[in-house]
Amino acid sequence: MVNWVRPEQLRGRGEKGHSLLLAMVVLVLVTTAALLVSSALMLRMREVQEEMIAVRLTALVDAAMAETLAQFSRGGRLRGGERPFGGGRISSEVIATQGRSRTVRIEAHYGAKVRRLEVEVLLTPQGPTILSWRRLAA
Numbered sequence: 721m722v723n724w725v726r727p728e729q730l731r732g733r734g735e736k737g738h739s740l741l742l743a744m745v746v747l748v749l750v751t752t753a754a755l756l757v758s759s760a761l762m763l764r765m766r767e768v769q770e771e772m773i774a775v776r777l778t779a780l781v782d783a784a785m786a787e788t789l790a791q792f793s794r795g796g797r798l799r800g801g802e803r804p805f806g807g808g809r810i811s812s813e814v815i816a817t818q819g820r821s822r823t824v825r826i827e828a829h830y831g832a833k834v835r836r837l838e839v840e841v842l843l844t845p846q847g848p849t850i851l852s853w854r855r856l857a858a
Contacts, residue, residue, distance in 0.1 A: 776808065777835040780828035784810040785839060785850075788824055792841065792848040798824070820844065821851070834858040 783805060791798055802811040808830035815825050815838075826837040836856035842849045 773830055773833050776806070776830045777828050777833055780806055780808045780810050780830060781826055781835050781837055784812050784826045784828060785824075785837070788812045788826070788839075789841070789848050789850075792822070792843060802827075802829075825856075 787810075788798060798812055798814050800811070800813050802809050808828055810829075811827045813825050815823050817823075820843045822841045822843065824839045824841055826839060828835045836858060837853055838856055839853040840851040842851050
């Protein structure tokens with residue numbers, strides 16, 4: 721004759737609720753891992769957005785400088801004032817003149833960010849030549 725044992729009889733009294741506890745621990749670990757990955761991705765997204773703004777500011781400053789050099793090449797006067805360009809705003813102005821040398825201040829705005837440059841330009845018969853440039857504090 722075979723004695724059949726029911727599953728309830730195999731478990732000890734101390735094992736009740738262990739699977740629930742294990743499931744809760746696994747859930748906490750998975751949630752913590754998901755939060756860590758999520759915060760790392762959010763940080764990276766913020767860095768990428770800042771880098772995108774910096775690249776756009778650089779492009780705007782370059783465009784303003786190219787426009788300034790083109791106006792100098794044509795012998796025209798520098799168009800002053802701030803104007804929209806490429807999703808931002810740019811401005812250029814001559815702040816000092818000495819002989820054939822010109823000091824030009826360039827400013828670019830994109831969103832809430834600003835980039836300023838001061839460029840030393842020498843006007844020669846072959847065209848304008850950049851002697852030096854430096855980034856100014858925003």
